[in-house]
Structures are given as C-alpha cells and as structure tokens.
Amino acid sequence: MIKPVCLHKGDILASVALSWGGAATFPNRYQAGKQQLEEEFSVHVVEMPHTLKDAEWLSQHPQARADDLMQAFCDPSIKAIISTIGGDDSIRILPYLDLEIIRSHPKIFMGYSDTTTTHLACFKAGLCSFYGPSIMAGFAENGGLFPYMSASVKRTLFSCDPIGKIQPNQDGWTSEHLEWGIPENQQRKRTLQPCSGWKFLQGKGIHRGHLLGGCFEVLDWLRGTDFFPGLEQWRGAILFLETSEEAPSPSIIKRGLRALAAMGILSVLTGIIVGRPGGNIPVADFKQYDETLLEVVRDEQGLDELPIITQMDFGHSDPMFILPYGAIAEIDSTQKNFSILECCVTRPAPVPIN
Numbered sequence: 001m002i003k004p005v006c007l008h009k010g011d012i013l014a015s016v017a018l019s020w021g022g023a024a025t026f027p028n029r030y031q032a033g034k035q036q037l038e039e040e041f042s043v044h045v046v047e048m049p050h051t052l053k054d055a056e057w058l059s060q061h062p063q064a065r066a067d068d069l070m071q072a073f074c075d076p077s078i079k080a081i082i083s084t085i086g087g088d089d090s091i092r093i094l095p096y097l098d099l100e101i102i103r104s105h106p107k108i109f110m111g112y113s114d115t116t117t118t119h120l121a122c123f124k125a126g127l128c129s130f131y132g133p134s135i136m137a138g139f140a141e142n143g144g145l146f147p148y149m150s151a152s153v154k155r156t157l158f159s160c161d162p163i164g165k166i167q168p169n170q171d172g173w174t175s176e177h178l179e180w181g182i183p184e185n186q187q188r189k190r191t192l193q194p195c196s197g198w199k200f201l202q203g204k205g206i207h208r209g210h211l212l213g214g215c216f217e218v219l220d221w222l223r224g225t226d227f228f229p230g231l232e233q234w235r236g237a238i239l240f241l242e243t244s245e246e247a248p249s250p251s252i253i254k255r256g257l258r259a260l261a262a263m264g265i266l267s268v269l270t271g272i273i274v275g276r277p278g279g280n281i282p283v284a285d286f287k288q289y290d291e292t293l294l295e296v297v298r299d300e301q302g303l304d305e306l307p308i309i310t311q312m313d314f315g316h317s318d319p320m321f322i323l324p325y326g327a328i329a330e331i332d333s334t335q336k337n338f339s340i341l342e343c344c345v346t347r348p349a350p351v352p353i354n
Contacts, residue, residue, distance in 0.1 A: 014047070016072055019065075033136050082111065083115045091225075116219060128324050129325050132323070140186075143186075166340065169319055204333050206330060212238070241272070257296040273338065278317065
C-alpha cells in the first residue's frame with residue numbers, strides 16, 4: 001500500500017461531497033464541523049467547486065462529485081481530503097474515478113459510512129486511506145470534539161510513529177441524534193452511555209492481518225462490482241465491519257455474512273472486528289448481533305478459532321478511532337488487545353538544495 005504524507009499544522013485540507021449534499025442542507029452543521037476541525041488541529045479547510053451544492057443538484061450530477069475528488073487529489077496544495085458526510089449513492093461516482101490519479105497523487109483521504117465506496121477505490125489504486133470521522137459526523141460533534149477521537153486523529157494522521165495498541169474508550173459513547181436543523185442543538189452535548197468494554201467473542205493467541213472492510217450495507221451493495229476486493233485481497237485480512245444508523249437487523253446481518261461465507265471470504269480471514277451497532281438500538285439487544293456472528297462464523301462455518309471482537313469504538317457511534325486500510329493489525333485474544341502495528345503516513349520528502 002502507498003502511504004500518504006502526514007499532516008502538519010497549517011496544512012490545507014479539502015472537503016468533498018461524494019454522496020448526499022448535507023453541507024447545503026444543514027450549513028450550520030457543516031460550518032461547525034469545519035470550524036472545530038480547523039481550531040483543534042490548526043489546519044485550513046477549503047471546499048471543492050461542488051462541495052456546497054444543494055442535495056438535489058449533487059444527486060443529479062455524480063460526475064461532478066467525482067471530478068471534485070479527482071481535482072483534490074491533483075492539487076499539490078491540498079494535503080488531505082475529508083468527506084463532508086455519507087449518504088447512499090457514492091456508488092454512482094465509480095465510473096468517473098481515475099485510479100491512476102489516486103495512485104500517482106497519494107494523500108490522506110478520510111470518511112466513513114457510504115464513503116466505504118471511495119475507500120475501496122483507493123484500496124484498488126493501492127493507496128492507504130482512513131476509515132474515520134467526516135466533517136459533519138465526527139468533527140461537528142455537538143459541544144466540541146471528543147478527546148478520544150481527537151487523539152486518534154493526531155496519533156494516526158499527524159505522527160509517523162507506529163500507531164500501536166488501541167485502548168477502548170472509557171469516557172462514555174453515544175449514537176443519539178439531535179436534529180441538525182435546530183441551531184441550538186449544536187451546543188447541546190449528546191447523552192452518553194456507559195462504556196462496557198469491547199467483547200472478545202472467541203479466538204486464542206495472536207493473529208495478524210491487514211485491515212479491510214467498511215460499512216456493512218455499503219460493502220453489500222458493492223459485491224459483484226470491479227471495486228469489491230477479490231478473494232486474494234481478503235486472504236489474511238482482518239475484516240472490520242460496522243452498521244449504519246438505519247440499524248439493519250440481526251437477520252439481515254446473518255444473510256450478509258452468509259454471502260461472504262459463500263464467496264469464500266470468511267474462511268481466509270485472520271480475524272473480524274465489529275463496531276458498536278449503529279442506530280437507536282437498545283444496549284440489551286447488542287447481544288443478538290454477537291450471537292448472529294457466532295451462529296454464522298462458528299456454528300455454520302466451523303471457524304471456532306477465528307478471533308472476533310465486537311462493540312468496538314468505530315463506525316456509527318461516537319467517539320471513534322481511525323482504521324487505516326491495508327495496515328497490519330494484531331488481535332491478541334489472550335491479553336484481549338487490539339493494535340495497529342505500523343505507521344500509515346510518511347514524512348515529506350526533503351527539499352533538494354540547489
């Protein structure tokens with residue numbers, strides 16, 4: 001995987017609308033995210049030509065969305081690209097992406113949810129991209145950024161040291177939705193649920209593999225396209241999965257997992273990690289999702305030694321840590337640890353002296 005250059009204070013970041021036009025629909029929310037991102041990390045955020053177009057226009061012009069992304073990759077002044085928000089139709093930009101542009105102009109790209117589509121395009125191009133917060137969901141957190149997420153951004157994107165062990169968040173989590181159309185809500189902190197730790201469902205010993213995955217529903221949409229990774233790319237991978245705010249039921253998850261099993265993917269993995277279920281799902285129901293995983297992986301496929309961790313801090317609950325595509329990670333089932341063993345950004349090349 002090609003690793004992009006790390007970020008520094010003063011860098012220019014571009015915001016891109018790859019799916020839903022949320023920035024125009026809720027401009028106050030977008031501006032809050034932009035401001036908090038700039039102030040916390042001492043960077044400057046610029047919009048691409050169509051970032052602030054209204055949602056209907058963006059829906060009708062998928063090529064314009066793709067053009068914005070390509071322009072951001074080509075612009076040498078831009079050091080990172082952040083998705084404004086997810087949606088449900090990033091798949092429509094795929095015919096207009098130029099993978100050679102991504103490959104030859106590597107830089108940090110980050111987002112989550114429907115942005116899974118673009119991550120898999122980056123993966124196909126050979127670029128390490130980052131499954132993490134977007135401008136409007138993550139950086140626009142009500143009442144200020146979560147320290148856990150902010151620390152992950154600094155550790156992953158601003159440092160060239162190996163990322164190392166990821167600690168579970170201990171300060172409370174939330175998937176509460178406060179209406180973005182009510183300006184007063186932006187300063188109202190969301191209600192936090194107590195942290196109960198990650199769940200190590202099964203597995204023994206230490207297992208290592210490269211990180212590959214994304215939002216469960218979006219991965220399901222992409223099956224059969226040229227952008228869905230082939231079996232050899234899944235071989236030896238640690239699959240990361242999380243579900244959206246639409247809260248697919250355990251039965252839907254079961255069918256999707258069975259499809260991955262039928263494709264031969266589950267049997268070539270070295271581990272599975274799963275984010276906390278998205279949507280307004282009672283904590284008491286989380287166990288049903290864990291049982292579904294075990295039913296398919298352990299009982300149906302006989303993969304009783306494949307390590308599985310669930311209810312982790314990424315995806316559609318906050319705060320989240322960042323997952324770099326293609327990075328080598330480690331699950332230590334004995335010590336109950338999860339680590340990312342390498343740095344996923346590089347130092348800038350030295351400027352030659354004339």
